[in-house]
Structure formats: C-alpha cells, structure tokens
Amino acid sequence: SASQAHSGWYLGHPPVFALRLPDGRWLLGQRPAPKRRPPNALIHIFFIAAIGIALGAYPVVRRLTRRLERLQASVDRWGGGQLSTRVEVEGEDEVAHLAASFNRASEHIESLVNAQKSLLANASHELRSPLARIRMALELLPSGQNIEVQDELTRNIHELDQIIDEILLSSRLDATSLLQANLEQIDCIGLLAEECARVDAQLDIDGDADIELMGDAKLIRRMLRNLLENARRHGAHSSAASDIPPEILASLRQTDNAIEIDVCDRGPGVPEAEREHIFEPFFRLAGAREADGGVGLGLALVRQIAKRHGGNVVCLPRDGGGSCFRISLPNKSA
Numbered sequence: 001s002a003s004q005a006h007s008g009w010y011l012g013h014p015p016v017f018a019l020r021l022p023d024g025r026w027l028l029g030q031r032p033a034p035k036r037r038p039p040n041a042l043i044h045i046f047f048i049a050a051i052g053i054a055l056g057a058y059p060v061v062r063r064l065t066r067r068l069e070r071l072q073a074s075v076d077r078w079g080g081g082q083l084s085t086r087v088e089v090e091g092e093d094e095v096a097h098l099a100a101s102f103n104r105a106s107e108h109i110e111s112l113v114n115a116q117k118s119l120l121a122n123a124s125h126e127l128r129s130p131l132a133r134i135r136m137a138l139e140l141l142p143s144g145q146n147i148e149v150q151d152e153l154t155r156n157i158h159e160l161d162q163i164i165d166e167i168l169l170s171s172r173l174d175a176t177s178l179l180q181a182n183l184e185q186i187d188c189i190g191l192l193a194e195e196c197a198r199v200d201a202q203l204d205i206d207g208d209a210d211i212e213l214m215g216d217a218k219l220i221r222r223m224l225r226n227l228l229e230n231a232r233r234h235g236a237h238s239s240a241a242s243d244i245p246p247e248i249l250a251s252l253r254q255t256d257n258a259i260e261i262d263v264c265d266r267g268p269g270v271p272e273a274e275r276e277h278i279f280e281p282f283f284r285l286a287g288a289r290e291a292d293g294g295v296g297l298g299l300a301l302v303r304q305i306a307k308r309h310g311g312n313v314v315c316l317p318r319d320g321g322g323s324c325f326r327i328s329l330p331n332k333s334a
Contacts (some may be wrong), residue, residue, distance in 0.1 A: 007249045014023045041104055071102065084111040107295075124164045130314050131160055164285035165295040168220070170281065173304045183265060186220055188259060196250050199232040201263075206253035214260055215309045223305040224250075226298040227263040227325050235265030235322065258311070260329050263323040275315040279303040302327075 017029040071087050078085040085106060087099040135157050138150060188211040196203045205211075213220065230249045251262045270278060270285065277283050282296040300311075302325070306313045311329035318324045 031086050042045075051167075056110075064095065067099075071095070071099055074223060076103065078106055083113060117171050117174055120167060124167040124171070127160070127164050131157060131164070148245070153198060163297065166301055170297060170304060171300055173301075173308060182216045182218065183214060184217055186215055186217050187211075188213050188220075191217070192224060192250060192252055192261065195221065195228050195250075197226070199228045199248060201228055201231070201248035201250050204249065204251040206251065209254070211252060211254045211259060213309075215329075219305045219308065223302050224263075225325065226302050227327075230298055230325075231263050231265035231267070234267035254331060257331055259329045261327040261329075263327075264318045264322060266318070266320075266322040269317060269321060270315050270323050278315060279313070 015031065017031075019027045019029070019045075023026055032087055067090060071270065074085050074087045083106065086103050089096050089099045089103070095219055134153075138153055138157070141150060189205060195201075228250065229250065233249055247266045248263045249262075253260050274285060278285065279299050279302070280296075281300040283300075284296045303313050306327055309329050311327060313325060313327045316324045
C-alpha cells in the first residue's frame with residue numbers, strides 16, 4: 001500500500017525514483033533516456049558512398065552538360081546570322097534528338113533564305129535589260145515633244161535604276177560575311193569633303209591630323225552618299241522656302257578606339273520608337289511622301305556597310321530639331 005511504500009528507485013522503463021515527503025506526498029523523478037548516437041562507422045560508410053556516387057556520376061553529367069553548352073553556343077551563333085551553323089549529333093538520347101532537329105530546321109531556313117536572296121538578285125539583274133530598252137526608246141523620241149512627260153519618264157527610270165542597284169548591292173553584302181576584296185587605306189577627310197560638296201553640306205573636322213580608315217572605298221563612299229542624300233531629301237522640310245538649301249552638317253572625329261562620322265539635318269526628325277526600324281529594308285516612316293524619293297533601302301545599306309567594316313550606325317535627335325546619324329567605325333590604326 002502507499003503507506004507502506006518507501007523512498008528509493010523503482011524499476012521500470014525507464015526507472016523511477018520516489019521520495020516521500022513529510023506531509024505524505026510523493027516526489028517522483030525520472031532519469032532522461034540516453035540519446036542514441038549512430039555509430040561512427042555507419043556515417044563513414046554513407047560519406048564514402050556519397051563520394052563514390054558523385055565521382056561516378058560526374059563524367060556522365062559533365063558529358064551531358066558539355067553537349068548542351070555546345071548546342072546553346074550553336075543556337076546563339078545561328079541567331080546572330082550564321083545560318084550555316086550545325087551541331088554535332090552524339091548518341092541517341094534526347095539531347096541528340098534535339099541537336100538533329102536543330103540541324104534540320106537550320107538547314108531548311110538557310111535554304112529558304114538563300115533562295116530568297118538568289119531570287120531577289122536575279123530578278124533585279126534581269127530588270128536591267130528591259131529598263132535599258134525603255135531608256136533607249138525614250139532617247140529616240142523626237143525632241144521638243146512632250147518634254148514634261150519625257151522628263152518624268154527619265155526621273156522614273158533613274159529611280160528604278162537606283163533601286164535595282166541598291167538591291168543588287170544589298171544582296172552582294174548578304175552573300176559574304178566579311179570584307180573580301182578592295183581593302184585600301186581611305187582618306188576619310190577627303191572622301192567626306194567630296195560627298196559634302198555634292199549636297200552643299202557643311203563639314204566640321206575635329207583636329208588637324210589626317211584620319212585614315214582601312215576598308216572598301218566604294219562601300220564607304222556609298223555609305224556616306226546615302227546618308228547625305230537622305231539628309232538632303234528630308235532636311236528640306238525645315239526650310240521656309242523651297243529655294244533655301246537645307247542645313248546639313250557633317251562632322252568627323254577620331255578617338256582612341258573609333259572613327260565617328262555624324263550627318264545631321266534639320267528635317268522633321270525621327271520618332272524615338274522608329275529609330276531602329278528605319279534601318280530595316282523597305283521601311284518608310286508614316287507620312288513619307290513619294291516625291292521625296294527612295295524606297296527604304298538607303299539606310300539599310302548604310303547599316304550593312306557599317307557592320308561589314310566592324311562598326312554600326314545609329315539615329316539620334318539633333319538639338320534644335322532634326323536628326324543626326326552617327327557612324328562608328330573601329331580605329332584600327334590607333
């Protein structure tokens with residue numbers, strides 16, 4: 001009974017210590033169960049097994065990631081315009097199937113693009129023959145009759161001839177990825193001065209030193225002429241009278257890393273949202289007039305030529321109204 005119980009340890013699971021207090025109550029105490037620690041040998045086994053699995057899986061995982069890295073690099077090159085990029089197909093897994101699918105799609109798109117370029121170039125070339133016959137027939141017409149009509153036909157023939165020339169040049173630039181011929185040292189100051197004189201543009205040279213560029217002189221001249229002609233056409237909108245020449249300013253400067261050429265006009269300007277689109281082939285701003293001439297290839301050729309020489313061209317707003325087209329070409333002589 002409880003009255004006959006004594007203080008002390010009582011066996012159990014776990015053991016209980018009982019102490020009778022003077023007032024008859026009992027104070028019970030229990031020793032906490034000891035924590036079981038896993039044996040060190042088991043931890044070592046798990047650790048060694050984990051290292052072994054990691055070492056065994058690394059070559060397999062690394063081979064897979066290396067193939068994915070090569071596939072990603074190929075996709076990036078293809079997206080950058082190298083349509084001939086292909087990926088080596090290894091194995092029979094999902095990555096190999098993905099690489100094979102990429103190769104098929106890349107080959108198909110490359111063939112479509114090449115066919116389109118070939119069709120455009122051939123069609124443009126074939127148009128020269130009927131255009132020459134029309135020009136000859138126009139020259140054989142009796143002089144003094146329908147002068148206005150003859151002048152209009154002459155202007156239209158000249159415009160068609162210019163369009164064909166630009167399409168052929170664009171196709172030729174697309175056909176090669178690098179400058180392959182006609183590289184020479186170009187006197188940038190002299191070349192820009194000649195082209196500025198054609199459109200009565202002001203010329204500003206930063207510094208007294210000669211500025212020379214290694215490139216294709218014909219392409220560089222075409223790039224500058226397209227920009228200056230563009231400024232002449234669209235810069236005329238700012239003139240109060242049609243007989244006042246538009247304000248066109250061309251500037252040339254040389255830095256440590258680049259040769260920069262600015263061609264600025266006082267035209268209506270280009271909206272910020274359209275400043276990249278104007279370099280796309282056949283793009284024309286909303287509201288552009290047919291009388292202004294051009295079909296939207298001039299600025300596209302400017303960017304093509306600049307990129308072919310390792311540079312670029314951007315459109316910037318001009319202080320006081322108008323636009324500035326800035327060409328940046330690498331200064332390889334620095």
